[in-house]
Amino acid sequence: MKAEFTIPVVTNIPTTPSVVDGAMAHSRPFVAKSDHQSALGFPEELVEDWHDRALAKMKELLGKYRSLQVFMDSCVKCGACTDKCHYFLGTSDPKNMPVARQDLMRKVYRRYFTFAGKYFPWLVGAVDLTREVLEEWYSYYHQCSECRRCSVYCPYGIDTAEITMAGREILASVGIGQKYSNEIIGKVFKIGNNLGLPQPAMADTLLDLEEEIKEDIDVDVRLPLDNADAEVLLVTPSADFFAEPHVDGLIGYAKVFHQAGIPWTLSSHASEAANFGLFIGNDESMQKVAARIREAALELGVRRIVVGECGHAWRVAYSYWNTLIGPFDFLDPNYPAPQHICEATYDLIQAGALKFDKEQNDDKVVTFHDSCNVARGSRMGNMPGGQFIIPRALIRASCNHFVDMREDSIREGTYCCGGGGGLLTDDLTELRVKGALPRVQALHEVIEQYQVTHMAAICAICKSQFTKVLPFYSLGMDMIISVHQLVGDALVMGSEQ
Amino acid sequence: MSIVTYLYAGAFYLAALILVVGVARKVGVYARTPAPYKIPTTPAPITMPGVAWRMFRETVFFESLFKASKWTWLFGWIFHFAMLIVLIRHLRYFLDPVWLWVAIISPFGVYAGWAMLLGLSGLWGRRFLVDRVRYISAPSDHLMLALLLAIVSTGLMMKYVWHTDIVAVKAFFLGLLRFDPAPLPSDPLLLTHLALVVILMAVFPVSKLLHAPGVFFSPTRNQVDNPREFRHQGIRSS
Numbered sequence: 001m002k003a004e005f006t007i008p009v010v011t012n013i014p015t016t017p018s019v020v021d022g023a024m025a026h027s028r029p030f031v032a033k034s035d036h037q038s039a040l041g042f043p044e045e046l047v048e049d050w051h052d053r054a055l056a057k058m059k060e061l062l063g064k065y066r067s068l069q070v071f072m073d074s075c076v077k078c079g080a081c082t083d084k085c086h087y088f089l090g091t092s093d094p095k096n097m098p099v100a101r102q103d104l105m106r107k108v109y110r111r112y113f114t115f116a117g118k119y120f121p122w123l124v125g126a127v128d129l130t131r132e133v134l135e136e137w138y139s140y141y142h143q144c145s146e147c148r149r150c151s152v153y154c155p156y157g158i159d160t161a162e163i164t165m166a167g168r169e170i171l172a173s174v175g176i177g178q179k180y181s182n183e184i185i186g187k188v189f190k191i192g193n194n195l196g197l198p199q200p201a202m203a204d205t206l207l208d209l210e211e212e213i214k215e216d217i218d219v220d221v222r223l224p225l226d227n228a229d230a231e232v233l234l235v236t237p238s239a240d241f242f243a244e245p246h247v248d249g250l251i252g253y254a255k256v257f258h259q260a261g262i263p264w265t266l267s268s269h270a271s272e273a274a275n276f277g278l279f280i281g282n283d284e285s286m287q288k289v290a291a292r293i294r295e296a297a298l299e300l301g302v303r304r305i306v307v308g309e310c311g312h313a314w315r316v317a318y319s320y321w322n323t324l325i326g327p328f329d330f331l332d333p334n335y336p337a338p339q340h341i342c343e344a345t346y347d348l349i350q351a352g353a354l355k356f357d358k359e360q361n362d363d364k365v366v367t368f369h370d371s372c373n374v375a376r377g378s379r380m381g382n383m384p385g386g387q388f389i390i391p392r393a394l395i396r397a398s399c400n401h402f403v404d405m406r407e408d409s410i411r412e413g414t415y416c417c418g419g420g421g422g423l424l425t426d427d428l429t430e431l432r433v434k435g436a437l438p439r440v441q442a443l444h445e446v447i448e449q450y451q452v453t454h455m456a457a458i459c460a461i462c463k464s465q466f467t468k469v470l471p472f473y474s475l476g477m478d479m480i481i482s483v484h485q486l487v488g489d490a491l492v493m494g495s496e497q
Numbered sequence: 498m499s500i501v502t503y504l505y506a507g508a509f510y511l512a513a514l515i516l517v518v519g520v521a522r523k524v525g526v527y528a529r530t531p532a533p534y535k536i537p538t539t540p541a542p543i544t545m546p547g548v549a550w551r552m553f554r555e556t557v558f559f560e561s562l563f564k565a566s567k568w569t570w571l572f573g574w575i576f577h578f579a580m581l582i583v584l585i586r587h588l589r590y591f592l593d594p595v596w597l598w599v600a601i602i603s604p605f606g607v608y609a610g611w612a613m614l615l616g617l618s619g620l621w622g623r624r625f626l627v628d629r630v631r632y633i634s635a636p637s638d639h640l641m642l643a644l645l646l647a648i649v650s651t652g653l654m655m656k657y658v659w660h661t662d663i664v665a666v667k668a669f670f671l672g673l674l675r676f677d678p679a680p681l682p683s684d685p686l687l688l689t690h691l692a693l694v695v696i697l698m699a700v701f702p703v704s705k706l707l708h709a710p711g712v713f714f715s716p717t718r719n720q721v722d723n724p725r726e727f728r729h730q731g732i733r734s735s
Binding site: 016018019021062063064065066067069070071073074075076077078079080081082083084094097099100103114115116122123124125148151152153154155156157158159162283318319320322323326327336337338375376377378379382383384385387388412 | 523526527530531532533534535536538539540541542543547555559561562564565566569573620623627628629630632633634635636637638640700703704705707708711712714715716717718722724725727728729730731
């Protein structure tokens with residue numbers, strides 16, 4: 001793969017780079033156009049009184065989020081987080097160290113909101129809010145995937161994601177939004193999903209998939225759309241409808257529901273699980289996107305909501321939905337609301353409702369990439385850490401050959417794929433390739449040691465990101481697969497039981 | 498009574514006022530600011546006692562720091578734990594009679610002073626030797642360590658080099674508590690030691706020392722992981 005930048009070298013022993021000041025200062029995504037901005041209620045371009053409005057917004061957010069207020073004050077610059085961010089490890093740019101990324105806002109916070117910064121700015125590194133500072137925010141708050149890895153290691157639990165979200169919210173509110181995220185959110189408002197896929201196209205795609213499955217295994221597996229008799233509403237990232245390898249995961253969910261005899265449906269109104277409102281730190285957008293799902297569930301009269309494989313979508317569903325669009329008192333109380341597709345499949349396996357022929361996956365040696373938002377922002381099952389146990393249990397149920405990657409690169413210490421948090425866009429390719437380095441490094445180790453052939457994931461962004469960046473490291477783009485592809489391929493179909 | 502006594506008495510009253518009122522105000526701000534969403538860093542405890550245990554491990558053992566960096570943890574934990582012992586030893590200047598448990602712990606305070614010196618030196622060393630930590634260090638970060646080291650050093654020097662009249666010092670502080678100050682010995686080492694402590698108390702509420710109350714209000718650590726079971730509606734922190 002050719003690139004206009006230097007692809008990091010995968011070494012045998014992972015090392016922490018020396019800092020190279022300004023190494024990624026040139027990286028900035030496209031700025032949102034006026035219609036992308038106005039669709040979300042943001043000003044169409046940089047407003048004249050940006051200085052005052054940015055500070056007013058910061059004040060508002062400090063009063064709205066305890067996290068932001070406490071995190072601005074608490075950091076002691078101990079350095080615990082400095083070698084934890086995949087973007088720092090991949091780029092060497094010191095402003096990609098979590099504490100330095102926070103400091104971009106903290107130095108302004110101190111200048112205008114603290115005694116020390118007002119009267120002794122030079123002492124505590126406080127600075128005035130200038131256009132240059134704003135530009136730096138735009139660059140480096142779009143070099144954070146909000147993966148929360150730093151928050152695991154911070155002795156005060158400072159979560160840089162919260163600060164990045166606030167930074168992006170302030171930027172958008174003075175007219176400098178990010179094109180990729182804001183455009184996508186606008187599409188959800190208008191059409192219902194990130195891809196802008198209208199109902200007829202969706203229906204066609206699903207019919208094609210049914211035919212494909214029929215040809216493949218000679219079973220009539222349905223992918224129903226807007227079926228009012230369904231018990232389960234499946235809400236999944238729209239990439240599942242046709243992106244590779246996502247679509248094989250969708251086929252896997254369909255096979256599971258088919259085999260378990262659960263009437264289910266997709267919705268054309270709520271045809272998107274992803275919720276980029278989280279990424280841009282704008283809870284009004286987040287609520288508006290999520291509201292479609294409640295509306296669809298009520299309209300269709302379903303008893304359960306199940307969420308497909310998508311990392312941040314699961315974080316929003318698990319952690320935010322009940323607050324934003326709850327209560328879910330209209331759903332069946334015997335099931336968690338919402339439920340992850342992995343939880344649903346896992347429970348069916350536990351109940352003996354699914355049978356597997358693991359040999360179907362014998363051509364693969366599989367490892368598992370924990371997606372950041374699932375790992376550090378949510379849970380599955382009824383015990384802490386169930387989000388690590390359940391997907392692995394599904395893989396083990398459907399594969400004979402499974403190995404884990406290095407311990408500090410999985411579970412709560414998992415490295416982001418490098419494309420999360422609203423950064424999965426071609427104008428950030430360099431950042432995405434470099435940010436994938438720590439994951440690729442750990443993957444490389446298990447390829448060498450165990451001849452791993454595939455890496456399974458439960459996130460649409462991870463799947464798209466790895467498909468794009470693995471070739472830069474001379475690895476096959478088809479190494480990355482859906483957990484439910486493995487499940488679907490090994491699932492014994494038919495009614496003999 | 499000397500002007501020095503009045504000066505120091507006034508300074509201690511003022512510093513104590515700044516410390517108490519300043520920290521109380523900040524804690525008030527933290528407590529009043531809503532935590533509208535569930536954002537614990539998971540895996541997180543799913544019960545309140547579980548959260549209490551997590552906070553205990555975090556504040557007593559510095560669990561997250563241990564995961565992050567063994568050297569920083571070692572120096573940081575030694576410094577903080579030793580400071581606790583030293584503070585307990587100093588309670589004898591405010592208690593008459595001295596409580597038994599304070600009397601039992603007090604002798605260890607001397608060793609703890611040396612341990613503080615070691616911990617602080619290690620933490621400061623990192624600010625010069627590790628390029629990443631050097632990059633993030635502001636002048637205030639160096640000054641805070643310098644201030645703490647100076648307090649520890651002057652304290653140790655009074656123990657080993659130039660003794661002061663600790664009976665008189667105790668009378669001074671007991672007097673402060675009764676709003677009836679007694680004469681303060683005026684040897685330079687003691688006055689330096691006390692002046693630096695006054696500065697430390699006064700800067701507490703306007704500096705990164707706010708990490709001490711802050712850690713208890715950190716939503717990523719103090720929230721229960723139960724968003725599906727209970728509808729979180731913002732104002733409460735659990």
